[in-house]
Amino acid sequence: MRDPVDVSLSDSCPLSSIPFLDSRLETALRSKGFDSLFPVQAAVWHETIGPGSFERDLCINSPTGSGKTLAYALPIVQMLSTRTIKCLRALVVLPTRDLAVQVKEVFATLAPAVGLSVGLAVGQSSIADEISELITKPTMGIGVCDSDDFSQEIRSSVDILVATPGRLMDHINHTKGFTVEHLCYLVVDETDRLLREAYQSWLPTVLQLARSSTNSQFPFGDAINRPAFVFLKTVRSFGVERGFKGQPYPRLAKMVLSATLTQDPSKLAQLDLHHPLFLTTGKSRYQFPENLKSYKLVCTSNLKPLYLLALLGTLQGDKCIVFTSSVESNHRLCTLLNFFDDLQIKIKEYSRLQRQSVRSKTLRSFREGETQVLISSDAMTRGMDVEGVKNVINYDMPRFIKTYIHRAGRTARAGQSGRCFTLLRNDEVIRFKKLLQKADNESCAEYSVPSESIESLRTMYTTGGAEAIERGEVVVASLFRLLVAPSPVIRPHKVSQAPMLMHLTEVAPSPVIQRQKVSQAPMLETIVEEAGLEKEAATKVKTIYFLPVILSFVTYALMSRLPVV
Numbered sequence: 099m100r101d102p103v104d105v106s107l108s109d110s111c112p113l114s115s116i117p118f119l120d121s122r123l124e125t126a127l128r129s130k131g132f133d134s135l136f137p138v139q140a141a142v143w144h145e146t147i148g149p150g151s152f153e154r155d156l157c158i159n160s161p162t163g164s165g166k167t168l169a170y171a172l173p174i175v176q177m178l179s180t181r182t183i184k185c186l187r188a189l190v191v192l193p194t195r196d197l198a199v200q201v202k203e204v205f206a207t208l209a210p211a212v213g214l215s216v217g218l219a220v221g222q223s224s225i226a227d228e229i230s231e232l233i234t235k236p237t238m239g240i241g242v243c244d245s246d247d248f249s250q251e252i253r254s255s256v257d258i259l260v261a262t263p264g265r266l267m268d269h270i271n272h273t274k275g276f277t278v279e280h281l282c283y284l285v286v287d288e289t290d291r292l293l294r295e296a297y298q299s300w301l302p303t304v305l306q307l308a309r310s311s312t313n314s315q316f317p318f319g320d321a322i323n324r325p326a327f328v329f330l331k332t333v334r335s336f337g338v339e340r341g342f343k344g345q346p347y348p349r350l351a352k353m354v355l356s357a358t359l360t361q362d363p364s365k366l367a368q369l370d371l372h373h374p375l376f377l378t379t380g381k382s383r384y385q386f387p388e389n390l391k392s393y394k395l396v397c398t399s400n401l402k403p404l405y406l407l408a409l410l411g412t413l414q415g416d417k418c419i420v421f422t423s424s425v426e427s428n429h430r431l432c433t434l435l436n437f438f439d440d441l442q443i444k445i446k447e448y449s450r451l452q453r454q455s456v457r458s459k460t461l462r463s464f465r466e467g468e469t470q471v472l473i474s475s476d477a478m479t480r481g482m483d484v485e486g487v488k489n490v491i492n493y494d495m496p497r498f499i500k501t502y503i504h505r506a507g508r509t510a511r512a513g514q515s516g517r518c519f520t521l522l523r524n525d526e527v528i529r530f531k532k533l534l535q536k537a538d539n540e541s542c543a544e545y546s547v548p549s550e551s552i553e554s555l556r557t558m559y560t561t562g563g564a565e566a567i568e569r570g571e572v573v574v575a576s577l578f579r580l581l582v583a584p585s586p587v588i589r590p591h592k593v594s595q596a597p598m599l600m601h602l603t604e605v606a607p608s609p610v611i612q613r614q615k616v617s618q619a620p621m622l623e624t625i626v627e628e629a630g631l632e633k634e635a636a637t638k639v640k641t642i643y644f645l646p647v648i649l650s651f652v653t654y655a656l657m658s659r660l661p662v663v
C-alpha cells in the first residue's frame with residue numbers, strides 16, 4: 099500500500115504493441131471493437147504475462163468503468179491457453195448473479211478462441227442443469243450398472259468458472275466431481291463487498307481446498323470422498339526458501355479488485371495474499387471517472403417526486419438509472435412515476451425483491467433501449483455495465499462515499515461522458531458536501547429545473563390521483579417508521595405489530611392502501627405472514643400502540659410538574 103504502482107501514469111496501449119499477446123486473442127478483441135488496452139489492463143498484463151510473471155498477487159483499485167474485467171480476463175485466458183488437460187483452473191467470484199453473468203460474457207468472447215470453456219455457477223438455472231454444464235459424466239454403456247466403476251471419469255467440463263459465493267459452496271459441498279483442488283487463479287471482484295459478507299465461509303474453504311497437496315486431508319464432509327471421483331491430482335509442495343516458507347507451490351495466484359478497494363490490512367489478510375502488489379489510480383483512495391460531472395438539485399422533501407419528474411423531462415428520454423435508498427421506496431417511486439403518462443418514457447423497477455427472471459427481463463429491456471429509465475435499489479450499484487447510460491440520479495442521497503462512487507459509476511464508463519444528479523433536502527446539503535470531500539471532489543454544481551414545469555406538475559399532482567398514491571404510501575412509510583421506532587414498548591411486540599398495521603391500513607383514508615394487494619407490498623406480506631394475522635389481536639395492539647403515547651404524556655407532565663388532568 100505504501101509503494102503502489104500508479105496506473106494513471108500509463109497510457110492506453112495498442113494491441114499490436116502488447117508483448118506476447120496470442121494472435122487468436124488479438125483477433126477476438128478486435129472483433130469486439132477493442133483496438134487497445136486501457137491503462138489498468140496494460141498494467142495488469144505487465145505484472146502477469148509481462149516481466150512481473152505473476153510472482154506477486156495483485157490488488158487493483160481502479161475507477162468504475164476503467165475496464166477491470168478485461169484486465170483480469172485477458173491474462174487468465176492467455177495463461178490457460180497452453181493447458182493440455184481440462185480441469186477447473188480459474189475461479190472468478192462476484193457478489194451478484196447479474197454481475198457474474200456479465201463477467202461470464204466477457205470471458206466467453208475470449209476463451210473459445212483458444213479452446214477454453216467457461217462456466218457459470220450462480221443459481222440462475224436449476225442445480226441439475228448447472229451440474230450438467232459444469233461436470234462431464236461418462237455415457238452409460240450397455241451392461242454398466244455400478245456407478246463406482248466409471249466414477250473415475252467424472253471431470254470438469256470448464257476451465258474457468260464464474261460464480262457467486264452461495265452457489266459455489268453448493269457445488270463444493272454437494273456436486274460429485276466438482277473440485278477446486280486444481281485452481282491456479284482466483285479472482286475476487288468487488289472485493290470490499292465480498293469480504294464484508296462471509297457467505298458460508300466460502301473464502302477460507304476455497305483457500306484451504308486449493309492448498310491440497312499429497313499429504314493434505316479434505317476437511318469437508320463430502321469432500322473426503324472426492325479423490326475417489328477425481329483421477330487428476332494437483333500436487334503442491336511447500337516452499338522452504340525465504341519469502342515462500344510454508345507456502346504451497348505452485349501457488350494459487352490471486353487478483354482482487356474494486357473501484358473502492360479496502361486498504362484495511364486486517365480485511366485483506368483474509369485473502370492470504372502472496373507479496374501483494376498494489377495497483378491504483380492517482381493519489382486519492384477514491385477516484386471518479388474522468389468524464390463524470392456531478393450536479394445537485396436542492397428541494398423540499400414533499401416536492402422531490404416533482405423535481406425528479408421535471409428532471410426526467412429535461413433529460414429527454416436519455417437512458418437513466420434512478421437510485422433510491424430502499425427496495426420499498428423503489429417500488430413506491432416506480433408506481434408513482436408510472437402514473438404520469440405525459441412523460442412518454444418507459445420506466446421500470448429493478449430490485450432484489452423481484453424474482454431473478456423478472457430482473458433479467460427488465461435488465462434486457464433496459465440494455466436494448468426499450469426501457470429508458472430504471473428505478474433501482476442498490477442491487478444495480480456495483481459493476482453493472484449497460485451501454486449508453488448517460489445519467490445517474492440519486493433520488494435519495496447515498497450515505498457513504500463508496501455508494502456514491504459505485505452508483506455514479508454506472509455512467510461515464512470506458513472514457514465516455516456522463517452526469518450524476520443528486521436530489522437533496524436543505525438539511526442534506528452540508529452532509530453531501532462533506533461526503534464528496536472524502537473523494538477530494540469539491541466541484542458539484544447546482545442544477546436547476548425550470549420552475550414552470552414544477553408548477554404545472556404540482557397542479558397535476560394535487561388534483562390527480564398521484565397525490566393519493568403518494569399520501570397512501572406515506573401512510574405505509576410512516577407506519578413502518580413507527581414499527582421500527584425506538585420505543586421499548588413497541589419493540590418487543592413485533593408479532594403484534596402486524597394486526598396493528600392491518601388495523602391502521604384498514605382505517606387509513608387512502609383508497610390506494612385499502613385496495614393495495616398484498617403482493618404489491620412485500621414488507622407488509624412478510625409481516626402478515628410472520629404474524630399469522632389474527633383480527634382479535636388488533637384490540638390488544640391498539641393498547642400497545644397508545645401505551646407509549648400515554649406513557650410519554652405522563653412522563654412529560656411529571657417532568658414539567660404540570661398537574662395531570
Ligand SMILES: Nc1ncnc2c1ncn2[C@@H]1O[C@H](COP(=O)(O)OP(=O)(O)OP(=O)(O)O)[C@@H](O)[C@H]1O
Pocket residue numbers: 131132133134135136139160161162163164165166167168356357480481482483507511512
Ligand atoms: N480495451 C478496451 N477498449 C474498449 N472498451 C473497453 C476496453 N476494455 C473494456 N472496455 C469497455 O469498458 C466498459 C467498462 O468495463 P468494465 O465493466 O470491465 O469496467 P470496471 O472497471 O469493471 O467497472 P466497475 O468498477 O463499475 O465494475 C465495458 O463496456 C467494456 O466493454
